[in-house]
Amino acid sequence: MSFSEEPKIVAFVCNWCAYAGADLAGVSRMQYPTNVRLIRLMCSGRVNHGFLLDAFDKGADGVIVSG
């Protein structure tokens, strides 16, 4: 991963809560670092270990599952 900031974070988020929260952060213009990539799922229950390993495999320093 060639993020401009460290650590590199990948987040698997639920459409209904965590993803909505990230949208609200945007609407409220809350500023945060660019080192996170969100992957939207319909439920955080969809996340399996393969998804997490993919992220680490790509060089993520941390993975968030939020829902």
Add this chain to the structure above:
Amino acid sequence: MTKVNTAKKSDQTLAGIFTGNKNKIGSITIAGGGIAGIQAALDIAQSGFKVYLVEEKPGLGGVMSQLDKTFPTNDCSSCMMGPKLVELDNHPDIEILAYTDIIGLAGEPGRFQLTLKKKARAVDPEKCIGCAVCAGKCPVKVSDPFNLGLSKRKAIYIPYPQAVPFVYTIDKEHCRYFTRKKCRICEKVCENRAIRFDQEDEVIKLETGAVILAGGFEPFDASLKGAYGHGLWPNVVTSLEYERILSAAGPFQGHIQRISDNKTPRNIAWIQCVGSRDPAFGQDYCSTVCCVSATKQAMITKEHDNSIDTDIFFIDIRAQGKGFERFYERSMSETNIRYVRSMISRVIPNPEDHTLCISYVTPEHRIQEKTFDMIVLSVGLSPNASVLRLANEIGLKVDEWGFITTDPLDTVATSRPGIYVCGAAQGPKDIPDSIQQAGSAAARATALLADARGSMIESKALPVERDVTGEEPRIGVFVCHCGINIAGVVDVEAVTDYVRSLPHVAYATHCMFTCSTDQQQEIKQAIKTHRLNRVLVAACTPRTHEPLFQNTLREAGLNPYLFEIANIREQDSWVHQLNPEAATAKAKDLVRMSIARSRLLQPLHNTTYEVIQRALVVGGGLAGLTVALGLAEQGFFVVMVERTAELGGNAQTLFYTEDGAQPAEYLKELIGKIESNPLITVFKESLVESITGSCGNFSTALSVRGKVQNISHGVVIVATGGEEYQPTEFLFGKHPKVLTQKMFEKLLAKKPDEAKQFRRVVMIQCVGSREPEHPYCSRICCTAAMKNSLRLKMLNPDTRVSVLYRDIRTFGLKELSYTKARKQGVRFFRFEIDQKPTVTSNGDALEILVFDQHLQIPVKLQADLLVLSAAIRPRPESKQLSEVARLPFEEDGFFMEAHIKLRPLDFATAGFFLCGLAHGPKFANEAIVQAHGAVSRACSILSKKEMMAEAVITHVDPHLCRGCGECENTCLFKAIQVKEVDGKKQAVVSEVLCTGCGACNVACPTGASSLAHFQDDQVRAMTKSIG
């Protein structure tokens, strides 16, 4: 067929439309866009009617949108409203007319002519995309009414960040251009040219079949209670102001602080009943919600900062709603919130440190002073002045306070036929009660217009979908500037150039506003010209805009699931404003990830299946009978199953109510109507043996007097009722002069001469309620005690009536019966749960000993009759239905709804609905409201000929499935079950029940179960292409 007619059309045309057709109009107008209006709108639109939702303010949401959390679950209020607002905004049959007043109404039920005034926002709603650039540059700061003046907003504003419609409005009282003809900065900075200083109010005329008033309430103006110092002392705030203080989106970002010095208060006092139970201000009713609301606020305060001391000063704690008593108990057992039973006469400020001193009476009758850093006034619910104005304008009766008067048993029917009311406009009430009443108003209005169902619903002809099977992906990418919202930070041209270099991208462009109407034409043209089979928009959040673009694809003949959004606004340009370079790099990354996913997208189709337009109603009491008749009035077949040999249930002995109704009489008429209605089949002495199938299409076996009867139906309404607890205490069943309230009511109604012989009557409240084994309030018993005391006093004014109670819970307007009972000399003695009264008998006479908490002494009462206010219990027979239909009970043994606040009438399982005492203790008119509400919910299914199953659902590969059942164990919705298919065990998904969460995919050890649109390869392709 009618349409909205603007005033621009000639009057002649209008006259022609208004008189040309005598049929009923298939549209309903709702006045008020708070939670009640929103719920009514959704229910109605789902049942095949057009809705005009009129709101006087610039945005929908009402008071609920200002709340931080809601009791008894402490869910975030705006998070709960969000999905409803989005659904409303996207619904093709709901037209939102915000910032609009109703100024006239003529006509008759089924065919009203409404005149509306759409107020000029000075902003073109078609062009405003809510980007906030104007507000960013506007030089005028104004006190923000959404935060009740605790913060500032600009003179061009949206009411709050999640507002619907998401359109800016100019506050003309403060805008520099409107006040001094200077400025016009917003006009200059608006890239989309949405500012229209010359916009004028517009008069709209429309025809509508029925009108529902849902204008809500106004918080009591606390400054009227001068002794509490609101508006004078900075640290005295109202309960609504405190909601904003608690809110993370509020003026202090959720930090609890004093207004005077921004410091965290060390202690906070709540003063209850400010503008409630207060005849001095003409507000002699109880506002219903404040006790539990204060409890919630104190609990949330403790969650924020446990070191803050919280004291609640109250008269009675009224926690009469479902789950409220447990909530109140929890507030005492899990936190150290202090409840002090004392009225507070005044607040004395200390001008030096802005602390506030109050005096109160201790349980030991001593006057005590205490100083607080902050005081919250729990303000009552006052009638809304604009509702009152409208009611006067259209000739509706209102009560002495200004709430809309209704039939006591049909609390949504106003004095004018065809006009209905719901929510706090009818009287103080909480959110679940407002939602139930909204459903009830929706059902009454749609029943009136049943013949016109579907007549105003638009259905569009769509082109045949192009088959893209076997085609190489050809992705079209549209990168949005969103004015300067994205382009001001992200280099959209660089992103577009970059995208062109990626495999499978057949076309890429950037555009000013991708969501604009003209751009949809451009997208359709590009699909055609470049033979695109995937479309990617890099713009804002899919949560609001995905449906719009999916619709564009469909109109262009492309399957809507071949669409993808990369969110480079909310999750990029808006949150990385100071770092354009990194934001651009992130945008490229996000687009590349989405392209990787796009390549793997597959067309999906919503399957449809037939709806059986028949309802099964279980339970033949007041609620069930009301549902059955309500559904028949809507034109649907009903099968009613009653366990006993006779219809009627508990209401047979409800002879009179505190507000003058006669439920037992009403019930007789209702049974007559049911028995003569050709659409209703009643099976008595019958049970439900088994239910299979799913929402819209159930097959059920009934046992009718022991014989099996099979029926098919689309929905199930559970109305199995409750029953009065048969006490084992206080000599009940052992002494002939110990009765329950229900028995006493029968005596009063049927043998008044006998009843009036009793000279000394004692009543004991909370018998079997609010106890460790049954920690819920039975809601009705306090009012029952008042109504029966008053009836007895009417029969014999000399009778001495004594009521032994813990808290008097005559909520809402029922408070008046309490005041009346006190005035007529009924005596009240308060006891604590650990010092319950004792009853002894001496022959015919009874002696009751109670330790009175007011006097702090034991009192001995002689009685010729003891009446026990016995609890309401769930019916044990409901257990059988719960088992066969797999419907859950809550902790107290009543049926559990899908969501205690927002979905009180739905079960979590689609197609099952709930009403009446089976849901929890309630009054007869509340059971009727719920029953009509359940009708409305059921109509959202029965009114459709076929149901569309969600396309984003799990599919099972039969070759990989080994029938282990792990998926079944994981699914919360009972949507996947292992069944025998062709002699082999295999997981089968119910298309109707599957919510598309994908939890079963994770549980599946073989990879057989796979969620469409979020398949492993589709998700993993995104991760694998992170830069």
